Amino acid sequence: MKKISLYIFIVVLLFSCQKEKKKQAEDDILTATSISNGVNVSTITIQNQPFQIQLIANGIVEAVQKSELRFKTNEQLVRLNVSNGDLVTKGQEIASLENSLLANNLEKATIDVAKAKNKFIEEKINYGLANVSEKDMKPAVLKSLKIKSGYFEAENALANAQLLYKQTILKAPFDGVIANVKVKEGFYVSASEVFCTIINPTKLEVVFSILESEYSFVKKGQKITLQSFSNVEKTFKGIISQINPLVDENGLIEIKASINTKDLSLFDGMHVKVLINKPIKDVIVVPKEALVLRSNRKVVFTLENGLAKWNYVTELYENSTHYAIKKGENLKKTDTIIVSGNMNLSHDAKVNAAFINKKQNK
Structure with missing residues (x-):
């Protein structure tokens, strides 16, 4: 019984060895065929162009035109015409406070001015100047008649009533977008608190810093590219407008650049990546994938x-x-x-090359 088991083991072992030899022989044939046919690679032609040194920094978007709006009086909010993110035009009413009493005072002041005008006309007639226009009257006489008729006093009261009434209405000082509205109709509003913020989204700049050693790479008027972290595929253009001539305690120089866009996807306070390119001539430009290491030295394969x-x-x-x-x-x-296909290439290796149309330096 033991002899039979031994014979079976030997037969299985011999079969396995023969199968392994057959597989190795097949692999050797495939390898030889591959070597004889050459390694498949992709190639490009080196182009005559400058290299773009790229300086990368992180920046913050800031609004050039931005204002915190406040009421100048304390009262209950009765009308709110906007919400956060709404676009408004210059002079558009944003909100208003309770002002019924002030509206009544304004109406009374308007009536008083009309009465004073009638009184002034009577005084002109009594003075013998009924058919004389104000511009033809002597300044001293005109002033005296207006004082006597109460015209100056009525006009002053009207101006005061108009001022108090306008303080209960908040209007947009320029075209922009509304932000930071935190109150609702019916809330009590204080003059000491910021009611909302208005930002012009079409007038933006980016503020960023560079190292002192990188100062030679930037200049006023230089073009830059911005990339939003929220959408890395979307880019914006800008132009350096300010270079602060001071180096801070961290060895950084502050740069400001105006952003050329009407896209409303950039917000005040948003973080962005800033890309600055500077062309360098008289160099050979190759894609990163073309360079490999051989014996700890950098190598580029040519065809x-x-x-x-x-x-x-x-x-x-x-x-x-x-x-x-x-x-x-x-x-x-x-x-x-x-x-491509160059990771395991050796010198004088036979290759099958496919040319690809690819820009060298973006």
Whole structure:
């Protein structure tokens, strides 16, 4: 019985070994075929263009035109015409307080002015100036008649009544969007509290800081790009408008840039990414995926007669997508470089190249 079991074990072992040898032979055939056919790679041609050094900073959006609105008197809120996020135009009524008594005083003052005008006409007639216009009267006589008729006093009372009445109505000082409304109709409003804030969403700027060592990369009037953290695919354009000529205790310089947009998706206080590009000439520009490491040195493969040729390079700068390579080394403009399938390539490896139409430096 033991001999039979031993024979079975030996047969199984021999079968497994033969199967493994067969599989290895098949793999060797496939490998040899792959090597003979070449490695599939993608290539592009180095283009003649400047490299864009990219400076990245975090900034905060601020409204250039922004105002906190307050009532100038204390009273109950009887009408609220807006809510947060509403767009308003200059002069539009935002809210009003209880003012029935002031409205009555205003009406009375208006009537008193009309009475004073009639009295003034009577005084002119009595003085013998019935057909003389005010502009032809002597200033001293005109003033005397208006005082005697009570005209000045009535006009002053009317102006005062109008002022008190207007203090109960809040109007927009400029076109903008309403924010921070926290009260409702019926609430008591105090003159010491901010009722709401109005912001002009079309006049914005971004405030950000750069390192002292980065100062040479910026200048007034330079174009920048903004990227919202809420929508990374959406970008905005801006122009540097101010460079604060001071370095703070952290070694930072404050920069301000005006934002050129009528898009209402940027809010006052919103955090954004600021991208500043500066062109550098006389360098070779290659995509980041073209550069690989060989023996702890940086290498870019070029395509020559169906073979991959490695070239040691010196990296000078980098941005989010590309490297700037020192000019005058192995690479030259118009070379065809390998940008994919290059991770395990060796020098003089046979390759099957597919050319891709890809911009070098965005």
